[in-house]
Every structure is written in C-alpha cells, then in structure tokens.
Amino acid sequence: MSTFVVSLVEDAIIKNQLEHSFNWAIPETVYADAVSFLRMKNVEKLPKDTSRIMVSLLTYYNLRKIKGTLEEEMFTDVQAISSILQKLSESPTAEKRIEAATKIYDALTVYRENFEIPSLLYTESHGTNDLFYEPYIPKEEQIQQLIRETLPLINPEIKNKEQVESFLQNYNGNEAHRALTTWREKENSKLKILKHYVEIGKDTKFEDFDFPTEDFSEFQRRRELLSSPIRRILNRLRLLKNVGGEDFRQESGFVDLQEAIQVIASKSQRTDIFVREELQTREDAWSILIDASHSLNMFKGEVRGIALCLAEVAKTLILDQNSWGMYAFN
Structure with a gap:
C-alpha cells in the first residue's frame, strides 16, 4: 500500500x-x-x-x-x-x-x-x-x-x-503520435501471428501461445556480457566443413580423427583422412527450441544467455532472416 x-x-x-x-x-x-x-x-x-x-x-x-x-x-x-x-x-x-x-x-x-x-x-x-x-x-x-x-x-x-x-x-501530426501508431500496427501484427499459431496448434496440448515479455535494457546488458562467446561462435561457424558435395574427404587439411581411427583399424592404405575448412556456402534454416519449464528455473540465467548467443549468431550468420526462429515451451 x-x-x-x-x-x-x-x-x-x-x-x-x-x-x-x-x-x-x-x-x-x-x-x-x-x-x-x-x-x-x-x-x-x-x-x-x-x-x-x-x-x-x-x-x-x-x-x-x-x-x-x-x-x-x-x-x-x-x-x-x-x-x-x-x-x-x-x-x-x-x-x-x-x-x-x-x-x-x-x-x-x-x-x-x-x-x-x-x-x-x-x-x-x-x-x-x-x-x-x-x-x-x-x-x-x-x-x-x-x-x-x-x-x-x-x-x-x-x-x-x-x-x-x-x-x-x-x-x-506530432512524432509521439506516429510512434504510437507504429507500435499499434506492430501489436496488431503480433495478434495476427498468434491467431495463426492458435489455429495450427489447436490439436496439441499447449494451452496458449504468446510472445515473451520484452526487456530491451536487460537484453543490451546481457549481449554486452556475452559479446566474446558470441564472436567466438561466429568465427567458428563461418568456417564450417562444407559437406554439401558428394565427397568431403581430402588428402590435405585438418585430420578427421574418426576417419583416421577407421583407417588404422581396417589397416587400409587410404590417405583421404583430412578435411578442409572453407567459407560456408550452404543455405541454413534454424529452429531454436527452449525448454522453459518451471523445473528448470534454477538455470534460468544460463538458458537466457545460451538463447541470446544462439539468436545473435543466427541473426548475423543467416542472411535470410525468415530462415530462423526461436520458440520456448513449458
């Protein structure tokens, strides 16, 4: 009171x-x-x-x-x-x-x-x-x-x-009114999206669908704290093994331990036990799924950190922003 x-x-x-x-x-x-x-x-x-x-x-x-x-x-x-x-x-x-x-x-x-x-x-x-x-x-x-x-x-x-x-x-005609109008349009768009999910999820056991509560200041703080791991993940994913071809094995490059063990075990004379890291050219689609159940509340901070890292990586790495999404359930 x-x-x-x-x-x-x-x-x-x-x-x-x-x-x-x-x-x-x-x-x-x-x-x-x-x-x-x-x-x-x-x-x-x-x-x-x-x-x-x-x-x-x-x-x-x-x-x-x-x-x-x-x-x-x-x-x-x-x-x-x-x-x-x-x-x-x-x-x-x-x-x-x-x-x-x-x-x-x-x-x-x-x-x-x-x-x-x-x-x-x-x-x-x-x-x-x-x-x-x-x-x-x-x-x-x-x-x-x-x-x-x-x-x-x-x-x-x-x-x-x-x-x-x-x-x-x-x-x-003033700026605040235009900002509120934009916000209202955004909220209407969200409601339209939610209606779509409610329709396609009516036969599931989910009780409801909603967007999470936004906290921009908390997001900025966490992103600043996690900037280093985000950058490291990005650098590694930019140089993935390009397995899009028929045979990704090479005779020079980095040793593929699994291939090397198989060759030694079979006493084969093969030398194509290497892989090369090349710029990623494949088109990816990511779906990030988060378990937000109450039983995991003690790990809430860690889960948010991991989710933020993955989202920032996906946003930067995947050019088509319609090719990735993040979903949570409890």
Missing part, C-alpha cells in the same frame, strides 16, 4: 510540473491516459475493494472518469484523495508531501492490503499489471472519442468543441 501511495503522490507532482513547464508533453500525456483507461478492466471485474479504489484513483485523478460503477462511499474517498493530490501538486514541499501521503495512506488502509499495485501504462510500474488490464489494443476512434469527452474536464482552458478539435489536430 505504501508503495502505491508514494507512486501516486510523485506522479501527481510530476504531472503538474509537465503541464506548467513542458506544454508540448500535454497531448502525449492525455493520449496515454486515454489508452490506459480503455485497456483497464471495469472496476466491477476486479476481485477486491482495494484494487477497485486504486484503479479508480488513477483514472479519476488523470481523466476525471471511472470505468464502471463504484460504491458511493468508495467514490467519496476517491474524490477526497484526488482533491488532496490536486492541492499538493500546486505546492509540493517536502512537509506537504509527507502530510498528503499520510492522509492518503490512512484513507486507504481501511480497504486492507493488496498484493498487486496498479499503474498507468506509461508510468513506473511495480508489477505485471495483468490483473488490471484487458489484453487488447484500443481503436483510434475510441481513443479520440474519450479525449473529446474528458479534455474539457481536465483542462479548464479548453471550453468548446472547436478548441478540442484544434487540440486533436495539433496532436495527430
């Missing part, structure tokens, strides 16, 4: 500073609030009162709107806490922060502790947020409509329809 309260207080202060010092960020914030609201579950679907009031606080303070119907007593608490946050954001001294956090914490403790902490999609998260969000992507029309409804409530300077449309028009 304390983590949620601290996050709530700090986010309110940051939001106020953005609105006063970085006006260009307001459209992006409003848009992100709308996306978070549309993806968030209806409060009636949440299992506990604690979850309901936490989610309602996030949406009411940022959009003056609650998704679903809240009990009257709980709604009164939401309004009171939002008022505390509003007053604090205008004069956020250290003493007032502590005072506001204490009041909010005392108001929320009557609803007991909650094991999961909700957060808006673009703010700092303290967990997976799976409990609070629906797994779908809102349509652009839904987002625009919600912005039209809530913008006059959260921004007193916007008083009529013309100002709302002007706001949306200015937003639609």
